[in-house]
Amino acid sequence: VKRVDMTGRVFGRLTALEPVGRRGTNVTWRCRCECGTEVVAAGNDMRAGLKQSCGCLRRELAKRTEHGHMVGKKPSPTYSSWRAMLKRCYSPRNRSYADYGGRGIIVCERWRSFEPFLSDMGDRPEGTSLDRIDVNGNYEPGNCRWLAVGQQQWNRRCSVLSPQLAQEIVGRHEHGESMASIGRRLGINRFTVNTVVRGLAWSSVTGVVSRRKPTRTRDAEMKRKHMEIAR
Ligand SMILES: [Zn+2]
Numbered sequence: 095v096k097r098v099d100m101t102g103r104v105f106g107r108l109t110a111l112e113p114v115g116r117r118g119t120n121v122t123w124r125c126r127c128e129c130g131t132e133v134v135a136a137g138n139d140m141r142a143g144l145k146q147s148c149g150c151l152r153r154e155l156a157k158r159t160e161h162g163h164m165v166g167k168k169p170s171p172t173y174s175s176w177r178a179m180l181k182r183c184y185s186p187r188n189r190s191y192a193d194y195g196g197r198g199i200i201v202c203e204r205w206r207s208f209e210p211f212l213s214d215m216g217d218r219p220e221g222t223s224l225d226r227i228d229v230n231g232n233y234e235p236g237n238c239r240w241l242a243v244g245q246q247q248w249n250r251r252c253s254v255l256s257p258q259l260a261q262e263i264v265g266r267h268e269h270g271e272s273m274a275s276i277g278r279r280l281g282i283n284r285f286t287v288n289t290v291v292r293g294l295a296w297s298s299v300t301g302v303v304s305r306r307k308p309t310r311t312r313d314a315e316m317k318r319k320h321m322e323i324a325r
Pocket residue numbers: 107127128129130131147148149150151
């Protein structure tokens with residue numbers, strides 16, 4: 095049996111201290127790990143790079159893979175958003191697929207892994223959702239933001255729609271996004287979206303020409319629902 099003196103040699107985080115026994119034909123070594131733990135490991139495993147720590151290295155790597163954003167079965171808000179983004183673009187069974195993957199919206203290669211996405215976007219602030227600035231653009235750095243859709247902002251937007259928002263609604267609608275989706279993404283109730291899309295409001299800004307006058311009843315109904323929701 096060939097004996098290799100490994101005393102004092104370093105393998106990853108392990109430093110070989112002294113031979114302590116045998117495992118089959120291999121010599122086992124008492125080692126000290128960088129973290130301070132002592133373990134017994136087979137010399138050939140250490141030389142082959144199969145054993146590099148007391149186990150702390152693997153634990154740390156596993157933690158890094160999970161980013162601490164996927165604890166047990168409950169994902170963090172950021173992780174949920176990342177996963178939902180991929181599903182909208184690549185899972186035809188997703189209810190929003192038609193507005194995303196179905197329209198050719200993709201997730202850039204970098205963001206198909208969670209870590210780069212997290213490092214570019216940061217943690218998702220409470221009450222926000224992932225939004226694309228250019229609705230025809232892809233999910234990629236520079237075209238995404240965490241957009242507040244909190245109840246407060248939602249209500250504010252119901253009562254006061256800015257010219258910019260009116261234009262954004264019409265732009266999104268012209269590019270095929272459904273009214274329900276526009277409402278969800280911008281935090282505007284769908285009656286308001288409908289009103290703008292049909293040119294019944296903000297037409298001087300959006301240039302949308304109303305094709306048909308709404309009936310008095312329909313208009314009143316819309317207004318009533320609008321008030322209900324805004325309240
Ligand atoms: Zn260790």
